[in-house]
Amino acid sequence: MEHTHQQEERLKGKVAVITGGARGIGATTAKLFALNGAQVIIADILDEQGLGLADAIGGRYIHCDVSRESDVEAAVDLAMTWQGQLDIIFNNAGIGGPAGSITNLDMSKMRGLLAVNLDGIVHGIKHAARAMVARGRGGSILCTTSTAATLGGLGSHAYTMSKAAVLGLARSTALELGQHGIRVNCISPHGVPSEMLATGYREALGNPEIGIKEVSQIISERGNLILGRTATMDDVAQAALFLASDDSGFITAHNLVVDGGFTSAHCALS
Numbered sequence: 532m533e534h535t536h537q538q539e540e541r542l543k544g545k546v547a548v549i550t551g552g553a554r555g556i557g558a559t560t561a562k563l564f565a566l567n568g569a570q571v572i573i574a575d576i577l578d579e580q581g582l583g584l585a586d587a588i589g590g591r592y593i594h595c596d597v598s599r600e601s602d603v604e605a606a607v608d609l610a611m612t613w614q615g616q617l618d619i620i621f622n623n624a625g626i627g628g629p630a631g632s633i634t635n636l637d638m639s640k641m642r643g644l645l646a647v648n649l650d651g652i653v654h655g656i657k658h659a660a661r662a663m664v665a666r667g668r669g670g671s672i673l674c675t676t677s678t679a680a681t682l683g684g685l686g687s688h689a690y691t692m693s694k695a696a697v698l699g700l701a702r703s704t705a706l707e708l709g710q711h712g713i714r715v716n717c718i719s720p721h722g723v724p725s726e727m728l729a730t731g732y733r734e735a736l737g738n739p740e741i742g743i744k745e746v747s748q749i750i751s752e753r754g755n756l757i758l759g760r761t762a763t764m765d766d767v768a769q770a771a772l773f774l775a776s777d778d779s780g781f782i783t784a785h786n787l788v789v790d791g792g793f794t795s796a797h798c799a800l801s
């Protein structure tokens with residue numbers, strides 16, 4: 532039922548860069564965007580997976596470590612040389628950790644996380660906005676934040692801080708870029724079984740056997756499943772499709788929470 536809109540090609544004629552698009556939420560979104568008519572550039576550090584997916588969806592892959600500004604600049608420039616335009620950037624690349632008490636926080640590990648989760652998004656907004664403003668046809672900038680941006684205790688201190696900072700940055704840049712018809716929005720997923728969560732649970736529980744399937748099981752056992760199920764990557768991809776498309780033309784500086792009700796209702800249920 533949720534796929535009926537895919538035939539409508541809601542992104543026909545649009546060009547999108549997706550960071551962290553080689554796997555997980557980014558990869559599912561890349562497929563959905565392509566199904567909806569977009570030309571997609573996957574920007575990631577997982578070359579084999581990224582190249583394979585780009586081939587499968589008729590898109591392009593570029594090796595891009597988002598913590599390096601010149602890499603992100605090159606991803607945006609590829610959109611311009613390949614298609615002559617950039618309409619959408621999904622700043623989705625992100626990492627978890629380091630876990631532990633604030634009293635033992637390893638500052639260099641914290642900065643390593645911020646280089647990806649915060650600098651990476653700054654680079655994406657900066658260079659996408661540059662290209663979009665120069666073209667003068669507007670655009671949609673999306674950032675993956677997290678329910679951890681507004682609730683404590685859902686990730687490490689550094690992770691929580693990085694995602695909250697991105698919410699602020701998105702609001703701030705949305706105000707500046709609105710005059711150019713550029714919208715800036717965030718998506719806050721929650722509990723989507725993925726490699727990132729599997730890595731987190733492997734470390735937290737000291738169990739090297741934990742994979743995506745086990746994560747799904749852990750979330751089901753622990754979580755307040757208000758809708759009776761855990762989140763899927765497609766749940767997040769569909770939200771990204773809406774915010775990327777012209778269907779959301781009057782929505783900017785918004786944080787679309789894709790959490791099955793967790794943020795609003797978890798206190799009542801726990």
Ligand code: NAD
Nearest residue numbers: 551554555556596597623624625677720721722723725727
């Ligand atoms: P994932 O680990 O499968 O995907 C992350 C992607 O980002 C991978 O393809 C990875 O290679 C890429 N990446 C990591 N570091 C990079 C770098 N320096 N440069 C370029 N690419 C890099 O996990 P996911 O769950 O799909 O995560 C996607 C986003 O969703 C992240 O920003 C994450 O914080 C956010 N998020 C996930 C959840 C969840 O429940 N899974 C919840 C809230 C937010």
